[in-house]
Amino acid sequence: MSTVGGVSDPIVVMGICGTYDLDSANGRMLEIILNECEEHMQGKVETVIWDHGANPLPLVGAEGCWDDPNVKGFQEMAVSADAFVLSSPEYHGTMSGVMKNSLDWLYSKHTSGKVFGLICTLGGQSSNNTLNHMRIAARWIHGWVAPEQVAIPNIKEAFNDDGSLVNEEINSRVSSLASSIVENTIKLRR
Numbered sequence: 001m002s003t004v005g006g007v008s009d010p011i012v013v014m015g016i017c018g019t020y021d022l023d024s025a026n027g028r029m030l031e032i033i034l035n036e037c038e039e040h041m042q043g044k045v046e047t048v049i050w051d052h053g054a055n056p057l058p059l060v061g062a063e064g065c066w067d068d069p070n071v072k073g074f075q076e077m078a079v080s081a082d083a084f085v086l087s088s089p090e091y092h093g094t095m096s097g098v099m100k101n102s103l104d105w106l107y108s109k110h111t112s113g114k115v116f117g118l119i120c121t122l123g124g125q126s127s128n129n130t131l132n133h134m135r136i137a138a139r140w141i142h143g144w145v146a147p148e149q150v151a152i153p154n155i156k157e158a159f160n161d162d163g164s165l166v167n168e169e170i171n172s173r174v175s176s177l178a179s180s181i182v183e184n185t186i187k188l189r190r
């Protein structure tokens with residue numbers, strides 16, 4: 001048994017970005033929420049992010065994909081994680097192809113019984129489409145998806161110059177999501 005409040009193995013939270021470049025709104029959102037997860041339980045949470053820019057995943061089914069070392073590395077990182085944060089831009093009313101392809105490389109043997117937290121960014125007004133679609137996909141690989149979730153509309157105006165979020169309400173939703181991910185992972189890992 002691994003305990004967190006009272007010792008032992010830290011919780012590992014893995015960020016998966018729906019944009020290739022981590023120097024993007026979704027890369028920044030992952031940085032913010034993973035920091036919040038670490039701060040929520042100092043020293044007891046470790047975080048990792050898959051970098052699609054440095055280590056792109058092939059499309060499922062593309063020639064050579066089944067032996068691609070990046071796929072192996074991605075799946076190994078997922079196995080080592082206790083929880084996931086998915087952050088995707090909304091593209092044409094749903095998650096990006098990068099996010100869908102990332103989820104297509106994960107099976108229940110990598111993700112079953114683990115907590116998922118969901119974030120989505122939008123160029124326009126707020127919508128739950130991408131969040132709902134990621135919720136369905138995460139459920140299909142037997143994830144426990146946190147009820148808290150965050151949509152960030154009008155993404156071009158969402159950040160201050162220092163990279164912090166402009167909107168206090170969104171900030172507090174991010175904090176609630178971070179604590180839900182950590183607290184529910186502790187409960188499920190018992």
Ligand SMILES: Cc1cc2nc3c(=O)[nH]c(=O)nc-3n(C[C@H](O)[C@H](O)[C@H](O)COP(=O)(O)O)c2cc1C
Nearest residue numbers: 019024025026089090091092093121122123124125
């Ligand atoms: C192909 C494409 C489709 C898009 N579709 C939508 C959309 O349906 N709704 C919306 O609000 N924004 C849409 N956008 C804007 C993106 O959501 C926005 O650029 C993104 O959230 C910014 O995040 P990033 O910096 O991580 O790429 C679209 C952008 C692209 C490139």
